[in-house]
Amino acid sequence: MILALMLQFGVRSANPLSPPNATDLPPIPEASTLAALGFGDPVPLAKVLMLYLQAFDYQSGDRAPYQALDYDRLQAWLTRILRLDPNGQYPLMAASRLYADVPSEAKKRQMLEFVYQEFFKDPDRRWQWLAHAAAIAKHGLKDLPLARKYAAAIQKYAVGEDVPLWARQMEIFILEDMNELETARIMIGGYIEKGLIRHPGELRFLENRLKELETRMKEQK
Amino acid sequence: MLIFSRTIARITLLEALRSRLAWVAVIAIGVAFGAAQFLSQVAIIEVAQIQVAIMSALLRATGVFLLAAFCITSLVREANDKITELFLSQPAARWEYYLGKIAGCTGVAISLAAGFSIPLAIFAPVAQVAVWGASFAGELLIIAAISIFCAVSLTQVTSAFAATAGFYLLARSISAMQIIAATPLALEPSWTDAALKWIINAIALAMPALDRMTLTDWMLDHPPSATEISGLALQVLIYLLLIGAATLVDLYRRNF
Numbered sequence: 001m002i003l004a005l006m007l008q009f010g011v012r013s014a015n016p017l018s019p020p021n022a023t024d025l026p027p028i029p030e031a032s033t034l035a036a037l038g039f040g041d042p043v044p045l046a047k048v049l050m051l052y053l054q055a056f057d058y059q060s061g062d063r064a065p066y067q068a069l070d071y072d073r074l075q076a077w078l079t080r081i082l083r084l085d086p087n088g089q090y091p092l093m094a095a096s097r098l099y100a101d102v103p104s105e106a107k108k109r110q111m112l113e114f115v116y117q118e119f120f121k122d123p124d125r126r127w128q129w130l131a132h133a134a135a136i137a138k139h140g141l142k143d144l145p146l147a148r149k150y151a152a153a154i155q156k157y158a159v160g161e162d163v164p165l166w167a168r169q170m171e172i173f174i175l176e177d178m179n180e181l182e183t184a185r186i187m188i189g190g191y192i193e194k195g196l197i198r199h200p201g202e203l204r205f206l207e208n209r210l211k212e213l214e215t216r217m218k219e220q221k
Numbered sequence: 222m223l224i225f226s227r228t229i230a231r232i233t234l235l236e237a238l239r240s241r242l243a244w245v246a247v248i249a250i251g252v253a254f255g256a257a258q259f260l261s262q263v264a265i266i267e268v269a270q271i272q273v274a275i276m277s278a279l280l281r282a283t284g285v286f287l288l289a290a291f292c293i294t295s296l297v298r299e300a301n302d303k304i305t306e307l308f309l310s311q312p313a314a315r316w317e318y319y320l321g322k323i324a325g326c327t328g329v330a331i332s333l334a335a336g337f338s339i340p341l342a343i344f345a346p347v348a349q350v351a352v353w354g355a356s357f358a359g360e361l362l363i364i365a366a367i368s369i370f371c372a373v374s375l376t377q378v379t380s381a382f383a384a385t386a387g388f389y390l391l392a393r394s395i396s397a398m399q400i401i402a403a404t405p406l407a408l409e410p411s412w413t414d415a416a417l418k419w420i421i422n423a424i425a426l427a428m429p430a431l432d433r434m435t436l437t438d439w440m441l442d443h444p445p446s447a448t449e450i451s452g453l454a455l456q457v458l459i460y461l462l463l464i465g466a467a468t469l470v471d472l473y474r475r476n477f
Contacts, residue, residue, distance in 0.1 A: 032404070036397035039390065040432025043441065044278035047271045051260055087442040093266050 023068055025056045028077045034084060046085035053077050054094060066099050071107045074099060075114050082118060092118060092129040100136055112137060116150060123153075124160030131167050138174060148174045165202055176213070181220070185213045225313035226321035233325020236295055237332075245287060246333060250340050253279040269344045270441050276344075277437045280337040281357060285389055288333060288361050292326050292368035293381045300376060306477045315472045322369060323465065330361035345440040352444055356435045359457040363429050364389060366464040374471050391424070392431040399425055429460040 028049075029037070038045040056069065066074075078091040078099075092115055100111040112133045119130040130150050138147035151170035158167065169191070175184035188210045192203065237243075256279060257272040264271045299305045308318055338354030367388050371381040402421045405414040434453055439445055445453075 032397060032401045035400060036394045038397070039393035040396065041278065041281075041393075041435070041437050043437040044274040047267075047274040048260070051263055051271070054263065054265075085438075087438070088267065088270070090264075090267050097265075 021056070021068070023070075025053075025069060025073055025077075027073055028080050031080060031083060034080060038084065042084040043088070046081050046088055047090070049077070049084070050081050050088070050090045050094070053081070054098070067102050067104060067107075069099070071099070071110050075110065078114065079118075086122065087125070089125070089129070092126055096129040096132040096136070100133070100140075105141065108136065108141065112141075112146070112150075116153065119153060120157065123157035124163060127154050127158035127163055127167055130154055130158075131170060134170055134174070138177070144174060144178045148178065165199075169206075172209075181213050181217050185210060185217065188213070223317065223320070225311060226317045226324060229308065229318055229321025230324035230328065233295065233322060234328050237291060237325075237329045240291065242287060242291055242329065243332075243336075246283075246336055249280065249283040249287070250337065253283070254340060273341060273344045273440050274437045276341060277353070277435075277440065280341070281360075281435055284333045284337050284357065284361060285364050288326070288330055288364055289368045289382060289385045289389075291329060292365050293372045293378055293385065296322070296369060296372035297376065297378050297381065300372075309477055316469055319369075319465070319469055319472060323366060323461075326365035326369065327362055330365050331358050334358035334361055341440065349440045349444045352450065353435060353437075353439050356439070356445075356450075356453060359453060360431060360434045362457055363431070363460050363464070366461050366468070370464050370468040370471070373468055373475075389431070392428045394432070395421070395425045395428050396432045430456050 028034075034045065034049075035042065053074075078095055081091045082088065095111045095118075096115050100108050100115075102108060115126075115129050115133045119126045131154060134147045134150035134154070137143050137150060148171060151174050154163075155168050155171045172184045172187050175181075175187070188206050192206060192210070253276045257275040260275055261268045261272045296305075299308070305318075309315060334354050334357040338350050338357065341353070342350045364385065368381070368385050371384045371388075375381045375384060398421050399418075402414075402418040430453070433449075434456075436445075
């Protein structure tokens with residue numbers, strides 16, 4: 001018995017399991033197949049699939065993780081996982097924080113666009129990932145019009161009570177960076193006039209911001 | 222009144238207790254907890270949700286397996302040891318025997334559902350876990366009834382267990398099958414597509430809506446509405462009546 005056990009250990013040790021490479025990521029099964037595999041309860045399947053997807057190239061030690069992944073295939077995985085578990089935040093977090101954090105600009109943009117498209121399906125719950133996408137567009141891609149597009153979508157569609165004011169005001173700060181001071185001034189004025197700002201500290205902050213903007217505009221003239 | 226049924230129910234519960242079913246359930250909880258902890262180690266966000274989802278899926282499958290195995294082996298062993306014949310030779314009707322057996326298995330089902338729900342309450346709101354647990358108990362009741370029916374009809378452990386497992390998997394995936402059948406690959410569906418769709422829809426009509434019961438989402442985001450809960454309770458009741466009647470037909474027609 002001991003000999004057989006040693007042989008078993010030897011056979012297993014001779015064939016160690018290597019972590020999956022990025023290029024090994026297979027295509028995700030069809031939505032109907034996944035629905036059948038979920039046996040009527042798709043949420044656990046979605047969670048396990050997401051952790052499985054994350055395992056690809058996650059600990060490669062490379063300075064550019066996920067770079068080698070096929071992003072069309074990756075996007076198909078993320079989309080299907082979101083369909084299985086629409087309330088889950090993990091796929092959008094992974095898209096905006098992990099898979100958008102690659103040197104390739106095209107891949108970065110693909111993930112940001114994915115987050116943007118998915119945001120509209122549940123803006124009040126998914127705004128934070130689009131806010132992160134706006135930050136990447138502004139600082140990572142230096143693409144202020146793109147950042148403004150994302151910030152404008154948050155400002156317009158994420159209207160729930162849980163959405164913080166800073167997220168809805170992102171567009172104003174991006175407009176300032178774009179030197180579109182007049183538009184930013186009108187937006188801040190609109191916020192104050194409509195009574196959207198109730199917290200005294202926030203109101204004071206925006207009023208000061210408005211004054212600063214007006215001073216900057218006068219200086220430019 | 223119903224002394225015979227109560228005795229059979231008590232014997233069934235005693236058998237469950239003495240067959241160390243409780244210990245197996247405790248070990249299953251430990252394994253599910255360990256698996257959930259292991260997988261949540263690699264999660265960046267939604268750690269509690271992942272733990273709940275993985276634990277609930279594992280515990281649900283384990284609960285169904287344990288209950289079906291217990292009900293089937295209990296009935297087949299009684300039949301092989303001629304204990305069923307001894308019971309049925311008593312001055313009691315056969316439906317009383319069935320009532321006692323299903324009552325005993327119901328006790329086991331409720332105990333398993335309650336025991337498997339408690340660890341989930343660590344990670345999810347208690348009220349939502351309670352609803353999940355009640356639904357799980359209903360699901361297990363249907364499995365108990367099916368297991369008894371298969372054991373009485375097929376009289377062999379392997380065939381009865383295979384039939385019960387097949388029934389459970391079919392009931393849980395029939396909605397997905399209906400979706401697949403409704404969307405054929407060909408642009409112009411042939412008569413075989415139409416026939417397949419019709420057959421699957423007919424099977425779906427006869428299956429209990431297990432794919433709408435005991436959903437993980439109830440504990441994470443959307444607890445079921447009162448209408449949903451009452452609809453599922455009605456489904457359990459109707460299916461227990463249906464399978465109970467089918468089992469009694471088989472029990473009464475058989476010569477022991």
